[in-house]
Structures are given as C-alpha cells and as structure tokens.
Amino acid sequence: MIHSLFLINASGDIFLEKHWKSVVSRSVCDYFFEAQERATEPENVPPVIPTPHHYLINVLRHRIYFVAVIQSEVPPLFVIEFLHRVVDTFQDYFGVCTEAAIKDNVVVVYELLEEMLDNGFPLATESNILKELIKPPTILRTMVNTITGSTNVGEQLPTGQLSVVPWRRTGVKYTNNEAYFDVVEEIDVIIDKSGSTITAEIQGVIDACVKLTGMPDLTLSFMNPRLLDDVSFHPCVRFKRWEAERILSFIPPDGNFRLLSYHVSSQNLVAIPVYVKHNITFREGSSQGRFDLTLGPKQTMGKAVESVLVSSQLPRGVLNANLNPSQGTYTFDPVTKLLSWDVGKINPQKLPSLKGTMNLQAGASKPDENPTINIQFKIQQMAISGLKVNRLDMYGEKYKPFKGIKYMTKAGKFQVRT
C-alpha cells in the first residue's frame, strides 16, 4: 500500500514528508527530479515513475507535487485518487492548498495524514468524518481553545464512521435549513479549420451544499433523465432506485459535496454556444502575417456569453503582434508567444473582433505550425446539455427547507484549429 508521501514545491524542495510504514529515504525523490528535468513543462512529468525499488506516483496541484511512494503492486488509480483526496482535504481545511498554508499548519497536516491512512490503508477520508476527528483551524477556535483549554481533536468515536450512512454525522442542527444544488457543465470541443465540429462532449457535475437538520432523506428528479446514461454517483445515492426509476434518492452528507458527475458524449448532438471566424495567414516571402478573429454566439437559448477569454499559442517565428481589439484588452508575450485576449461579454449586436498584423523575424520562412485558438467563457442560468431538475423533495424530517437550483455552462477544453 502507500508507503510514504513527499510534498515538493516548484523550486524542487521537499518541504514535507510523511511515512506510514518504515522510513523511505528522501533520496528516492532524485528519480522524480530526473523525470522532472526531462519534462519540458511541469505538467508533462509522467504520473508513474519507476525506480529500482519503488514506484513514485505524483500529481501536480497548486504548483505542489504530491509524490506518493509505493513498494509493492498497488493500483495506481487508488494512489492517485487518494492524493486527490489529500489535496481536497487541505483545501477544505486551510482554504488554500499552498506551501505556506501547509507549513503554517504543519501539525494539523500531520494529524490529518495520520488519520487518513493507517499502514498505507485509507482510514478516514470523508471530510465530514475528518472534521469530527480534527477540527479545522480557525482564528476563533484557536482563541476559544486557549481560553477554555479545550482541544481541537474530537474526543468521541466519530459517529459516522460505522453507521450505515458513514458520510453523515449525527446530531446535525441548523436554524436555517437550506439545500442548494449547482448544475455545472463544461463543454469540451474541437472545431476544425472549416468550422465543423470534430468532437464535442459535456462533463457535467451537480455540486450540492446541504445544511439540513437531522437525517433528511432527499429525492431529486429530472425533466429529462435520459440524458444521463453515463454517471458517477456519490456513495450516498441509492443505485437501485436510479436504475429502476431514474430518481436520485439519498441521505446527503452534511455541507458541500459532489452529488453526481455525468458525461454527455459526442454521440448525442451537443450544442456549440459560440462560433469563431478566423483568418490567420502568413505569406511566403513576407515577414508579416494577417490576424483576424471574430467571435459570435450561437445556440445559447438567449443567454449571455460572459467572461470570454481567447488565447492562442502563436508560432515560434512570430516576433510581435500589432492588433486592434473592438472590445476588451489583449496581451502578447513575446517570450512564450502566448496571445491572450480578454473579451468580456459578447454583445450579439456588435460582435467582438481582434484584427491586425503579426511580424515575423526578418528573413524567417513561413511557420510550419498552425496556432490553435483556445476559448474560455461562462453562460449563467443554462445547462448546455438541456438537463433540468424537475423537483426536489425531502422526507424524514418535519421542517420545510429552503431549496435552490442554479445552472451554469463553462468552456472546458474549447479548441478551434486554424
């Protein structure tokens, strides 16, 4: 199972190590550094690195490498999932997952890691349970603790740990009972030169923030559940009921959690919310190139496309760009050759455009590569797949909760080839 964990910052310092079995010398990280050196970008470090006696499995989050050391055959996904859980827990506890935050709370970090794994076997990874065992540090609690002499470690066996609903603690009480659900969809698209869609798929999640007293039992039904044929559920969802009736029935964890994630594949017709007209050309023998880009909305059901950001990696030969945006601002980094244009909101009456020229090095030949355009945007109050919640009911408790559902669509990897 998982032997050790090393945290390594961007400059290559190991700033935290934790061993769950015998101690593994930190020199094992040299193999990681070797792989890191070979990789051109920080993201390109291979996730699994073999060494003569160990395997190193790493994830890069918030500019920190979380490197797990394993010695025997352990499913790599198991390790990666666990590392994700560590990152999430840190973020949950400290608000941010940065080197500074981890160093400031190093004792809590140790307590957490000790609670999360025992001999390399996961012990308590649900944030609900962890929070019962180890209270997150807050300024207020530190003050209260110093005054009253109480501690931030739970005295009792965490109640959820062995019940049938291990994800929920008992005795939850709120004065305002509320349940909010966010349906967030990310659309991944590749569009080719001619403007036709090569692939388009949607990754959707329903994130919940549930603050309800007692043991509420919720059901959530959809107008069009048929869209959801590829889903992954939080363990609280009763799978049988979903199979039979296409209704989500569950006792929710307390607080924030991801109820469901789903995938709408390219085989369904996916609506593309924006279009791009582009003309990026270089002529043979000329040291100038033309750049012409126009954005427009389509299939947005009348909702506004906001926070639009266009970026593109221009060919290496481009020296600088002289462009003129009809709205927003653009920057061009002559070192990384990254062009980014902060467009803002798309006004359907006056389409945003970015036009001008690019200068090549004198005498350089026409670049071989064609830049790809990356687009980010947000559309509020709409799920692009068309998914809609029908109703949300609560059983098992008497009070009337406040309920809310929000929709949002974002661009995931939205790429236009030129």
Next chain:
Amino acid sequence: MALRFLPLVCAGEIFELKAELNSDKKEKKKEAVKKVIASMTVGKDVSALFPDVVNCMQTDNLELKKLVYLYLMNYAKSQPDMAIMAVNTFVKDCEDPNPLIRALAVRTMGCIRVDKITEYLCEPLRKCLKDEDPYVRKTAAVCVAKLHDINAQLVEDQGFLDTLKDLISDSNPMVVANAVAALSEIAESHPNSNLLDLNPQTINKLLTALNECTEWGQIFILDCLANYTPRDDRESQSICERVTPRLSHANSAVVLSAVKVLMKFMEMLPKDLDYYGTLLKKLAPPLVTLLSAEPELQYVALRNINLIVQRRPEILKHEMKVFFVKYNDPIYVKLEKLDIMIRLASQANIAQVLAELKEYATEVDVDFVRKAVRAIGRCAIKVEQSAERCVSTLLDLIQTKVNYVVQEAIVVIKDIFRKYPNKYESVIATLCENLDSLDEPEARAAMIWIVGEYAERIDNADELLESFLEGFHDESTQVQLQLLTAIVKLFLKKPTETQELVQQVLSLATQDSDNPDLRDRGYIYWRLLSTDPVAAKEVVLAEKPLISEETDLIEPTLLEELICHIGTLASVYHKPPSAFVEGSRGVQHKRLPGSAGSGESVESPDTGSAAGVSDAPPAVILSQGDLLGDLLNLDLTPPATTGPPPPATSGMQLGAMDLLGGGLDSLPPIPLRADTPQSPQIPHQSPSPPDYSPTELGGDLGGSAAMGAGFGAPPAATAASFSAPVSGGLDDLFDLGGGVGMPMGGYSPPKTVWLPVMKGKGLEISGTFARRAGVIQMEMTLTNKAMSVMTDFAIQFNRNSFGLAPAGPLQVLTPLSPNQSIEVTLPLSTVGPVMKMDPLNNLQVAVKNNIDVFYFSCQYPINMLFVEDGKMERQVFLTTWKEIPNDSEAQFQIKDCHLSSDAASNKLQSSNIFTIAKRTVDGQDLLYQSTKLSNGIWVLAELRVQTGNPNFTVCLKCRAPEVSQYVFQSYEAMLKN
C-alpha cells in the same frame, strides 16, 4: 537518512522545550509537544527529548496522546530502550472503555517497528481482533498486516492469520474490507499460501460487503474478487450482475477494479447470451468517463484501455472521438491516445483518423509529431483500403520539408512498401529528392533499404549508394549493415557496373570494421558470392514475407495475463508482474478463465517467462532461439512490440516449430515505437557460437527440424539470408566469431558420494544437481550393496536456505535387487519452507526405504538456482550497481582459466549468468553480468579477463552479500569445467 542533512535544533531550544514538556500545566505541555512535532516534521532532530515526550503520554487528553504517538512512531526505532517505557501505557490503553482509544493504541503499537514492543503487542492484538466494537476490529485487522511486515513468523506462530481469515465473515462490511486488504498484502509475500481461500460462500459475503463499505474497501474487495475463478457461467453472470453498479462510482479506482472483474468473468459467458451483449455496452461509458478526468488518471486509464481494446475491440469501437488529442493535453496523454486511435482505426473511421493525424503532424512537439507520422504508416498497414490515402498524406508531409517529419515519413513508407510491394513505388523519385536531408540513422537506413530493394528501377542507384559509402565508418551500425546488404542486392541485380562497388563495401565491412556483426555478415556475403552466385541471388533476392499489423500487438498470453491485472502497475507498464516486482517470490501467473459457451479455449497454463521454461525443450534450443532472434534482429529494427521483445520462452511453449515462427515474426523491420531507436549493437553480444552438431542437440528432433525448416524457407530480409547457407558451411562461418563449441545446458558438477555404504546399511547414494530447462534436478544413483532387496523408497528435505523441496515423489518403481543400481532424477521446486543454513547451500536429506531412514547432507552448487530471466536491463543494472553499497562488494580470483572473454561469457550464459555489457579497457575485457536467484535476489558481477593472463577477477555485488561466496564458487566451477 534525510535527517543528516538538516540542521539540528540548537541546544538552547531543546532546553526550553524540555522545561515546557515537564510543566505542570496541560496547555503548556500540549503546546510544547506541538512545537516538538513541528520541528520533527521539517526534519529537525528532536530525538533528545524522547523521555520527556513519552512522559506526556499518560494523559486523558486525546489530542495530546495522539501527538505523543506521532512522535513515538518517528523516533522509537532510534531509541528502542526508551520506547519500552511506553509499553505499559499502550497495554493499558488497549483496555480503555473508549473504543477510539483502544483502536488508537493498537494501531500505534503496530507502527512502532521495535522488536521488544512487538512482543508485547500480541496479547492486546488478540483481544482487539475479537473486540465487540467493529471500529477496533477493523483497526486490528490492519495491525496484523503491520506485524507481518515486521515479523512474519510471529504472526504465523500466534495464529493471527486464522483469526484474520475468520474476519472475512464478520458482520461489519468495513471489517471485512480491511481483513481482505490485510490478507491480500500478506499474501503478496506468500504467493503460494492459500491465504485467501475463495469459495462460493466467501464470495457471497464479499459481494454483500461490497455494497456497504467505503470506496477504498470496495477496491480491496474487487481486487480480491478478481482472483476468483467461478465454477460455471451462471455463477460468473451472477457475480457480474452484482459488480456492475460499481461502474457508476465516483472513484475511478473502484471503476477500474470493477472493469477488471467484469473483463475477466466475461470470458466465461457464452457469447450468444443476451447478458453478454448488455455487459459489453455497459463497459464503454465508464471507460470514456475516465478520459475526462485529470491527466494523471487519464494516463493510467489509457494504458489500461490499450489492453482492453486489444482484447475486446468491440467495446470502444464507436468511441474513436474521445481519443482525439487536445493540443494542451500533457505529452504522455497525447502519445497514449495516439496509440489507441490506431488500434481502433478501421475502414469505417479511417478518413476521420487520417485527417486528425495529419493535423497532429503540424503540431509543435517533436516527439508527438514523429509518432503521429508513424501512426499514419501504421494505419496504412492496418487498413488496406486506406493505404493509398495514407501514402498521399505522407507525400504531402514530405513536401513540408520539415526535417524530422520527412525522416519519419521515409521510415514508414519503407514499411508500406513491405506490406504492399509493387504498388506505390512511383513515389521513390520524391523520396530520393530528400536523400541529402536525412541525418538520422533510422531514416538513412530505411532510404538505403529502399534504394537497394528497388535498385533496378532507380537509374542512379549505384551513385546514390556510393555517396553513402564515402563516410562508411562514421555511419551507425544500422546504416552500415543496411548499406552492405543494399550494395550486394544492387550487385546481384546489375552485376556488370557495380563489381567495384561491391568489392569496396565488402572490404570495408570485413577488414576495416571492428564490429563483429558487420564483419560476419560481410564474410557470409563474400563467401556466398564467391562460391555460388546463383544461390546468392536466391538467398538475397528472395521474396519477402509481408509484414502485418500484428507486430505491435501484445503477445496473446501476456495480454491475457495483463487483463487479469487491469488497474495495477503491471497494466501500466504492460509487463507481467513477475517482470518487475522485485523480491516477490514467484508471483502467481494469472490467466483468464476459459469460456464455457464458445469453443474458445486457452491453452498452455503458464504465461510467464519463468514458468514457460519449465515445459520447454532442453536449454539447447533456447540458445539457438536467442541466436536466431539476434541474427534476424540485426536488421534495422528495435523490436516492434510495445512490450518487451517477444521472449524466446513464449515461442518455446508453443513447440519448436513456433520458435521459427517467432523468429521470423520479429524480422520485419517495422519500428513503430517512438522510442529513441536503440542502436542495435548494444543489446547483442557478439553472436555466441552454438555447436549445431546433432549429438549436441541431444536428439531433440523437434528443435533441429525447426532449424532445418528455417533454412529451407525463403528468408525474408537481408538478415535472414544469414540462415540460408547449408549447415555444413555454417560451422566454419560461425567459428569466425572466435568462440569454441560449448556443452549445452548449465554446468553441473560430477556426482559425488552422499551416503556411503557403511552409513546406509548397504545403500549407497551418489548424486549431483543440475538445472535443465529451468527445472532444478537432483540426479542420484542408488546402489544396493546389501544382500536383500530394497523397496519403498521415499525422500524428504529439511528446511533450507532457498526453500528447495522435492516437486514430486522419488520415482523408484521396481524393487532394487542386490548389486543393482538405478539412476533417479528428482525434480525440485523452490517453494518449500525456508530456513537459513550454514553453509548457505547446505541441504539435509532424509531417504527412507524398507530397511531404515537415512540422513545425509549435501551441498548444491548455487548456480542451480540461477533463473532464466536473470538478464537485467542495462539501465537497471547501472543504477543497481551504483546503489549497492561498496561494502557489499566481494572480489575473488579465479586462477588458471584459459578461456577468452567471449567463451567465458557463453559458458556462463548457459548457466543463466547473463552478460549485459562488455567493455575493453587497456586490453582487459570487462564483462558486466547479472543473474537472479530463484528467490529473487539479484547478483551483479564484473568479470575481468586479460588476454593471455589465466587469472580472472570476479567482483560480485549483491544486496545479500552472504551469497557472493557461493556464487563465486559456481563461477569458478563453471569456468574451469
């Protein structure tokens, strides 16, 4: 240890902390312990505070207790005597009314790896395993695994394993899951023990627990389920039905483990069953979903999908689009996606795929672009209808004149020529235009091959080849070999104009080159051409077999094994677990269960290399196979498989005929991998000269027949022409290599008397040990020198250092009459009980007959234990060599040994000591060798041989230095005999 490099806490600070730790105020104490822990976590040495911190342990404050425990776990090892002080508190805590405290105590105790503490752990642990609170039981279950890691014997003696097995039937699902996890971990170090005895009842319990335990527990249970073989298709289906809901789990590891179970059990379902189709449909969406996760998850998923697609392409055949590459995917994801795209390419989607690939070929990342270009070539070979379009796409790419694109394109076009001869040769002119821009050996060699192959259609072929010849000695071996062959081809096609050229290249190759491969090939051509030009023509210009796309598929038996390991490291590396999990003793080889409904049967039970050898013909064939493979591979290619090169042993299993097939398969030079092309001369030792005389073959007709067939068949590429000359010529050809004939099979010492007549009451036993075809054998002569008949023979071994045990009964079938002797061969296994002996290779044997039981001890040469897969990769060798500390190095002298370094290397190789590299420094040959013992211990050696000096020096490095001496004895015995 890392601590060394870090600053010590200054004395003043320690003093201050000490005072605070001994303070009366709880709060102050706790803050002090926190400070201590904080210093510890950043690597400062605070071990000096040990007694003071341990004093804080007896408290009812849980947080303080936990903090002290954290400290203890870190420092107990370095202060074992002090740690004892904590024992009482632990034992007391194990009786605490609060289950959280009980669990915490037993958990922490298990983490303290100090023998003295471990002894005290047994009693509390036993209680906790039967605790009323499931939280304590599940913690205790894990603790058994910890204890096993520290002291395996203790766990067995105390009967904890049985208690653990009972916990599989526990009422609480979490306890079940942890018991399974603990047992699985323990089982890893005991591959043959029947720890996880799975039967329908336990399976049912596991399936029930599966629905109720945490995500991590589900992974443990699913991985355990995958080891079970259902009795029939009905049971298989019912398990599948209960596992399928796991495919919708949010945790990707759960999903992949469920996929593993389903992929395995699906094998047993009849294909015409409706449920089979349903299951296939259900598998696709979760796999696709994995691809939208974070890149590192995607990578692992893609490596596994690569296997799944090879086994069951129908699952994802409509999902091509999800494998399209996004430009900001990390490179490791891009390369994997590309590989799968090609596997899924079919006539239906080839247009789309080609358009994508062409797009990728204009990207920035050089590695990726290269692989994309190669992929186009692979499409052409895989989907015949698309070949034309692929070729024109490649030509478009050549027109871009981007140097590395052009070179890759030429390499793949060569492959296309080999698949579709006489179809696309019109493009040769375009290729020739780019001749000057080629600077990579692989591309140069490919171009030379094309010129040689189509010399009759290229008017200025001789000029082209001549231009390469000028810098002959600066070319890489790959290019040199290719150039030699191409010019010989040209000569055979246009003898009149090119006589001078061919003489020039032959003399360059044979006289001015140090490379034995090149020299040998040159000599063969020379002799062929001078003795019988007609035969030469037949051989060199023979029709070539077509290449097919299968060359890059994983070998089926390996694939089956890997499917059983979906989701593991083995599946990420596409190697059988035995290949890289160090120290694991004989990992069990898993295989897919046979299908009940369809006639698809799975033959040959063993899949791994070590196991494969056991039912192989004698080792003689092995070296031939190696040689054949070596020779054939001399051509352009690094082996084209994605995994390790098809092991000779896999061919073995399928019988001798297949050996030949295997050899030819590896022949077509389709280097499709994007790896940096390894220059071919490195992995080859200069071809070892096996002796082909029939007597030496030990009458194994299968083997020699296969060889014969090999000679008869029209050889394919130039390299194959090697095997063409009649075997009479072969002998002296191979003698050019400078070696001497050697006896086949590993070295085995002569028989010695083990049990003298006096001690044996008339029975005399003499014997020796040998390793034949991967099996250790004890060869004995039993002689009856008494007056009466002897019957009822049986044999037993005492525990010994390497777990040697008889693999079968002693076969003395007829009674042994007076003055009669009988030869008995007893196969041995290495899975018996282990106990360290002194000397290490001592074996105590008891032989029984109708008269009495006799005891004797004998010593076996340690080379019996050298296994066939003991060849380390160079890189691993280098790092391991560096890693083993110098004090584990032993140096020995072997006197009076009159062998050349090559002959020595051959000799040792036949006993499974493999030469990995050879260096010559100052007239001294340095051979770097590796060997692996049956229990997984690697021994690395450096053998120094000075020409003319009969004294060799052996330098041995091993993590278990005590074996070095015995290995040396074997070296000496082998080299001197």
